[in-house]
Amino acid sequence: QESDKLALEAYRTPATFSKDHRYELTSQLNRAALSIPTNIAEVCGSDYSTEFVNFLNMARRSTSEVLYLIHFAKRLGLVTEDQYQPLRQGYVGVRRMLNSLIQSVQIRSSKNGTK
Secondary structure: OHHHHHHHHHHHHHHHOOHHHHHHHHHHHHHHHHHHHHHHHHHOOOOOHHHHHHHHHHHHHHHHHHHHHHHHHHHOOOOOHHHHHHHHHHHHHHHHHHHHHHHHHHHHHHHHOOO
16 A cells, blocks of 8 residues: 555656656656556465565565655756655655565465475
8 A cells, every 4th residue: 555655656756857857757757666566466366475575576676766766856856855755765664564575475485385
């Protein structure tokens, strides 16, 4: 739910970008932001722990990409501090949750001897 809420907020953020930067950064930011909840949703039906962890890892990598892109947009002056901080904090939180979930699945898999 948190990643879905953040994806929506990240989608809205580029509306403030200048026309010169809007297309390149908007496309990249939207793709990365939407990739997080999409990968989480896709893996929810999986019983195969290796596949589960792979999709969670893809979501986690996308959080890093979004964090970089919003930081880059901030450095260009396209995102204000007031826009940047809540997005940053939200995505750092989602990444933390994904790290914990990945670790939990890996521990459970190693105890059960499953892959």
